[in-house]
Amino acid sequence: MSKPGIDGHWRGGVVVSRGLRDAGMEVIFGGFQNVEQIVESAISEDVDVIGLSMHSGAHLAYTERVINLLKEKGVKDHFLILVGGVIPVMDFPTLKEMGVANVYGPGTVVADITKFIVENIKK
Template sequence: MSSQQEGESIRCLVAKVGLDGHDRGAHVVSRAFRDAGFEVIYSGLHKSPEEIVQAAVQEDVDVLGISILSGAHDTLVPKVMDGLEEYGAKDDTLVLVGGVIPEEDRPELEEAGVAAIFGPGTSIAETVEFVRENAPRR
């Protein structure tokens, strides 16, 4: 995956998967991405993995940020990754996960194709910089 050219707009979907109703972080990240010049789509709450995959594919996003605090990351995130694979979108979509993800669960998510996991206390600047450096070139 090569990074975006300077001046190219990066399209991002910030998504809430499952029954997790805590969306403050997703709103903060969405706003920060918008302030950084990214195009941002917010999924809203309580989306199924299939709905998130459909939105990512239909909106042709470069970046999919999944915010999850419910503890169901080990079930829901792999379903999203499998869905992206089915649509042939896994390799050209940078997938990030934000939330409280235990260290022991991180390798499985990374093996599924998650590029980075951002936990509590991660600076917005670090997240924006990661996206700028790693978003796929279109």
């Protein structure tokens, strides 16, 4: 679980991480990280899911850069990528086209994220 860029709103990422923890998952909380740090963490920790939490309005730019770097390293398809935060519904399709598996806006129930992860995790 990572917060790309400079955006002090931790709460969302923390709440979702806690929910996933309570669902029996191991969550590596990366906190504020730049694109390189996010990709490095995901690779070193060999995670199943990359969660990007953004409330700054920069979700399109950051997601694209994370995905491009994952592609560059040849590992994009190793991970399930989820994006959440204050994200306008009209941007959901763009994010999915980039390769994000699902997007979670305000009002999301954590149980839905858990369910999606369990059903879509790459084996």
